[in-house]
Amino acid sequence: MTANLLPLLLMVPALLLLGVVFLWPWAHYSWLSIHASSLLTGLRAIPNGGANWQRLVQDGRFWQDAFQTLRFAGVSVALELGLGLLTALILHRPSKGRGVLRALVLIPWALPGTVMALGWRWILNDPHGPLNALLQALGGGTYPFLASPATTWWFVVLADVWKTTPFVAIILLAGLQSIPRDLEEALRLEGAGVWSIFRRLQLPLLTPYLGLALLFRLAQAFGVFDLIQILTGGGPAGSTESLASYAYLQAIRFLDFGYSATLMLATFLILLTLSLLWLGGMRWSGVRR
Amino acid sequence: MSSLTSRRRVLQWMLATVPTSSILSAQLARASPSVSAAVAAETVRILMPAPLADATAPAVRLFNRRHSETQIAVTRGPLDTETLSDLASSSLLLGDSPFDLILMDVSWTARYVAAGWLQPLEPLLGQDALAGLVPAAKLGNSFGGHLWRMPLSGDTGLLYWRSDLMPRPPANTSELVAMARELQAQGKVRWGYVWQGRQYEGLSCVMLEVLHAFGGQWWDGQAGRTDLTSPGAVEAAQWLVNLVRTGVSPPGVANFAENDALQLFSSGQVAFLRNWPYAWQLIQEENGPVTGRIGVTPMVGAPGHPGGGTLGTWGLSLLAGSPRPQAAVQAIRWLTGPEVQRELVLSQGYAPTWASLYEDEELKTAHPLLEVQYEGLRTPLVRPLTPLYAQISDVLQRQMNALLTSNLSPEAALERAQRQSDLIVRAAGAGVVP
Amino acid sequence: MMRLLLLCWSLFPLLWQLRTSFLVGDALVGEGGGSPWTLQNYRLVLEGDPSLGRVLLNSAILGLVTTALTLMLAVPCAYGLHQLKGRWQPAISMGLVGAALFPTVLFFLSLLQLARWFGLANHLLALTLPYAGLSLPLAILLLRAAIHDLPPDLEDAARLDGLNPLQRLRWIVTPLLAPAMASTGLLVFLASWNEYPIALTWLSRSDRLTLPAAMGRIASSSVYAIPYGPYAAATVLGSLPLLLVVLIFQRWIISGLTQGAVKG
Numbered sequence: 001m002t003a004n005l006l007p008l009l010l011m012v013p014a015l016l017l018l019g020v021v022f023l024w025p026w027a028h029y030s031w032l033s034i035h036a037s038s039l040l041t042g043l044r045a046i047p048n049g050g051a052n053w054q055r056l057v058q059d060g061r062f063w064q065d066a067f068q069t070l071r072f073a074g075v076s077v078a079l080e081l082g083l084g085l086l087t088a089l090i091l092h093r094p095s096k097g098r099g100v101l102r103a104l105v106l107i108p109w110a111l112p113g114t115v116m117a118l119g120w121r122w123i124l125n126d127p128h129g130p131l132n133a134l135l136q137a138l139g140g141g142t143y144p145f146l147a148s149p150a151t152t153w154w155f156v157v158l159a160d161v162w163k164t165t166p167f168v169a170i171i172l173l174a175g176l177q178s179i180p181r182d183l184e185e186a187l188r189l190e191g192a193g194v195w196s197i198f199r200r201l202q203l204p205l206l207t208p209y210l211g212l213a214l215l216f217r218l219a220q221a222f223g224v225f226d227l228i229q230i231l232t233g234g235g236p237a238g239s240t241e242s243l244a245s246y247a248y249l250q251a252i253r254f255l256d257f258g259y260s261a262t263l264m265l266a267t268f269l270i271l272l273t274l275s276l277l278w279l280g281g282m283r284w285s286g287v288r289r
Numbered sequence: 290m291s292s293l294t295s296r297r298r299v300l301q302w303m304l305a306t307v308p309t310s311s312i313l314s315a316q317l318a319r320a321s322p323s324v325s326a327a328v329a330a331e332t333v334r335i336l337m338p339a340p341l342a343d344a345t346a347p348a349v350r351l352f353n354r355r356h357s358e359t360q361i362a363v364t365r366g367p368l369d370t371e372t373l374s375d376l377a378s379s380s381l382l383l384g385d386s387p388f389d390l391i392l393m394d395v396s397w398t399a400r401y402v403a404a405g406w407l408q409p410l411e412p413l414l415g416q417d418a419l420a421g422l423v424p425a426a427k428l429g430n431s432f433g434g435h436l437w438r439m440p441l442s443g444d445t446g447l448l449y450w451r452s453d454l455m456p457r458p459p460a461n462t463s464e465l466v467a468m469a470r471e472l473q474a475q476g477k478v479r480w481g482y483v484w485q486g487r488q489y490e491g492l493s494c495v496m497l498e499v500l501h502a503f504g505g506q507w508w509d510g511q512a513g514r515t516d517l518t519s520p521g522a523v524e525a526a527q528w529l530v531n532l533v534r535t536g537v538s539p540p541g542v543a544n545f546a547e548n549d550a551l552q553l554f555s556s557g558q559v560a561f562l563r564n565w566p567y568a569w570q571l572i573q574e575e576n577g578p579v580t581g582r583i584g585v586t587p588m589v590g591a592p593g594h595p596g597g598g599t600l601g602t603w604g605l606s607l608l609a610g611s612p613r614p615q616a617a618v619q620a621i622r623w624l625t626g627p628e629v630q631r632e633l634v635l636s637q638g639y640a641p642t643w644a645s646l647y648e649d650e651e652l653k654t655a656h657p658l659l660e661v662q663y664e665g666l667r668t669p670l671v672r673p674l675t676p677l678y679a680q681i682s683d684v685l686q687r688q689m690n691a692l693l694t695s696n697l698s699p700e701a702a703l704e705r706a707q708r709q710s711d712l713i714v715r716a717a718g719a720g721v722v723p
Numbered sequence: 724m725m726r727l728l729l730l731c732w733s734l735f736p737l738l739w740q741l742r743t744s745f746l747v748g749d750a751l752v753g754e755g756g757g758s759p760w761t762l763q764n765y766r767l768v769l770e771g772d773p774s775l776g777r778v779l780l781n782s783a784i785l786g787l788v789t790t791a792l793t794l795m796l797a798v799p800c801a802y803g804l805h806q807l808k809g810r811w812q813p814a815i816s817m818g819l820v821g822a823a824l825f826p827t828v829l830f831f832l833s834l835l836q837l838a839r840w841f842g843l844a845n846h847l848l849a850l851t852l853p854y855a856g857l858s859l860p861l862a863i864l865l866l867r868a869a870i871h872d873l874p875p876d877l878e879d880a881a882r883l884d885g886l887n888p889l890q891r892l893r894w895i896v897t898p899l900l901a902p903a904m905a906s907t908g909l910l911v912f913l914a915s916w917n918e919y920p921i922a923l924t925w926l927s928r929s930d931r932l933t934l935p936a937a938m939g940r941i942a943s944s945s946v947y948a949i950p951y952g953p954y955a956a957a958t959v960l961g962s963l964p965l966l967l968v969v970l971i972f973q974r975w976i977i978s979g980l981t982q983g984a985v986k987g
Contacts, residue, residue, distance in 0.1 A: 225920055
């Protein structure tokens with residue numbers, strides 16, 4: 001114990017701040033979620049038993065948003081992994097100016113989400129944006145990219161994929177570069193083609209990197225907020241609203257803190273369940289291998 | 290409480306001692322001379338939506354020149370009503386709001402009063418503060434026996450029509466559609482009627498008018514719940530969605546806010562427009578294809594029903610924590626007073642709230658729209674006066690926008706809106722309000 | 724060929740914003756004659772309220788202070804974690820991984836409450852507290868991995884020379900960590916520069932806004948014209964500093980990211 005005293009002391013300041021930022025909110029939300037704290041109580045917290053949770057179960061909008069959030073996270077992360085893998089393979093091939101290319105490709109990831117969400121709003125503008133100009137030049141009519149409940153979420157996915165594919169690509173590139181060159185060479189001498197090298201050597205060794213990128217991106221995509229807020233505001237007809245933007249709306253616009261906290265706890269629980277399932281799955285597949 | 294204040298003090302002290310912060314504040318002070326010059330005097334800080342901040346800028350400058358000990362500093366907030374309210378809300382939730390006054394939309398009043406964020410104005414302005422106003426402008430300012438807001442504009446929704454294409458405006462909704470389709474058939478306009486169909490507060494304003502036009506209502510004040518499943522309401526929703534489905538309105542109207550609708554109308558491709566009074570002034574100044582070719586009329590009803598326009602007034606409210614109520618009231622008096630409103634009529638086309646201005650012969654000649662605005666104010670439609678308004682309006686916007694962009698039936702959309710609104714009204718008080 | 728495609732995909736939206744930012748409003752909606760090119764959009768956002776220059780300055784100061792604070796807390800913590808014996812170490816490491824993955828937007832309501840209690844609203848530098856807190860898990864993990872990679876003999880030699888752990892941290896470990904601190908610091912800076920929900924709820928005075936929070940407000944003034952020209956100018960000016968950071972420091976940023984992947 002004495003041996004651990006100094007290390008623990010060194011950690012205290014950071015752990016304190018971490019506790020305030022990461023742990024206290026859950027205590028606060030748990031407490032709020034069993035209170036009514038809204039306009040009808042003059043923003044004071046009054047215990048209301050499980051009324052918030054009852055409301056959550058009946059609230060079709062919560063379930064719709066949960067579905068939409070999952071759909072967004074699943075589809076965009078799948079696309080990001082696919083495109084990220086492709087990008088990593090392209091960047092992995094030795095060539096002149098690879099460093100510059102890598103830096104240029106990384107740019108979308110580094111830019112603020114809010115800034116580029118505005119950019120996409122213009123690109124997808126109906127009828128003046130460049131995409132609609134292109135459609136018209138091709139002889140078609142304009143398309144309401146951001147105003148059709150059935151398809152708008154795809155364009156939110158597009159903007160997210162554009163921004164975060166570089167991140168996935170860089171992680172996977174690190175994985176590719178950790179594979180010893182001689183292994184690749186040996187396979188090539190055996191007469192294996194690009195595809196065969198990829199399937200037999202690179203893909204299996206990349207699995208942990210893919211797993212990590214997947215978990216990180218899924219968790220982040222599940223909390224999607226900036227993009228939705230600026231690009232669509234949750235519309236049209238609520239078809240792109242995410243759980244985080246609903247919780248934000250309940251707190252800041254509707255001033256219902258009890259219910260907002262309940263929504264955030266529920267989001268957290270869904271995310272936790274998913275992560276545990278994923279970890280279990282990883283372990284299971286690890287055991288099998 | 291004292292421990293709270295001391296904690297706060299310690300932290301603020303720590304922040305103040307960080308060297309960069311003092312450098313930064315020194316820089317900030319140098320960068321904005323107007324702020325530092327006003328430090329000696331009492332500065333009333335007002336949050337306004339950007340267009341109104343621009344519109345009142347000359348009046349604010351005049352005030353600041355005339356008064357040495359009281360100055361007005363305006364913060365330009367976002368244009369969109371609800372985004373502006375979000376900003377105001379977060380600043381109020383944080384305590385120590387950096388504003389003394391907020392220019393509020395009429396639909397916020399109940400919410401802000403329920404949150405305890407406002408100070409009653411009648412002790413400062415007097416019991417008869419609203420006495421000289423046109424009756425419609427008095428609505429939505431008082432709540433629970435107190436005056437919370439002093440209106441600056443008396444806008445209502447109006448119907449714009451093309452005087453070069455028709456001899457007179459339509460008398461009712463059926464005529465409106467018939468005239469629009471005829472003009473479309475003749476190839477004189479591409480579209481018949483544009484309005485605000487995006488999922489935002491503007492759609493609620495449109496819907497309130499259409500509901501009224503067909504004898505329905507949104508909110509049953511007696512029962513304290515929404516009333517969206519009446520036959521009139523279904524007819525209203527049917528009429529609105531048919532505009533899109535039959536091609537009288539473009540499909541894009543489901544993503545239109547005021548500017549989008551106005552832009553299309555002023556390009557000359559549309560016969561009718563639903564908008565606020567300010568649009569008239571913009572079209573007059575623009576010198577575009579429809580300048581000088583438009584007429585304006587109050588919103589029409591269905592045959593046999595009266596029409597009416599949604600009351601969309603802006604007004605100043607005093608925040609509860611303001612340390613300078615007297616100076617703030619001085620600013621309210623000036624900015625909502627007849628002199629400034631007169632200027633706003635001439636420069637922006639906003640409808641005034643003072644009855645006397647509607648009798649001002651000089652003003653009537655300079656601004657012919659005044660008479661129509663006065664008429665519009667005779668049948669004002671007030672959005673539901675409940676603290677839960679933001680929530681039920683959000684529900685209606687979502688369901689109506691879904692109706693406009695899908696092949697849902699109006700009954701189904703309204704039924705869903707009614708059910709969700711009921712849930713909100715019930716759940717908001719669950720476990721607390723018996 | 725594939726490379727070209729990749730570049731187009733990555734850069735097209737940015738280049739389009741660049742083009743848009745130099746166009747007059749009429750040209751954007753396909754009307755009007757005369758020269759469509761203008762610098763007006765830039766003038767508008769730079770002279771607007773809040774001025775974009777001020778906003779960028781705010782973001783830069785906030786980012787730098789956040790980075791410094793994060794490193795000041797993370798380096799000792801990572802060293803302590805490295806020295807820690809027994810069951811605590813894996814438990815704390817797991818917790819940090821979980822925290823690093825977590826979507827931080829979900830904390831905004833509690834952080835708002837904290838800002839209210841402690842009167843932190845509209846203090847630009849107060850934001851460094853939540854920002855540093857949210858960046859800590861990743862920073863600690865990255866730095867611990869770097870400490871783990873240091874040659875053990877160095878510390879052993881220092882121990883034999885009679886240096887206590889604090890002295891070893893100060894004189895041996897910290898200097899050797901400089902490259903890892905640089906790449907960690909860059910990631911922290913980027914995160915702070917880009918953070919939106921907390922800035923949105925903590926800042927309401929327009930002279931205190933950071934870039935993400937200002938994006939929603941700048942150029943939203945016009946009722947009539949579509950303000951995409953000024954928007955584009957703001958996105959270009961807001962992207963430029965980051966572009967430079969990425970191009971100059973790309974090696975470190977990438978090593979930071981990949982360290983996280985390899986060790987995490």
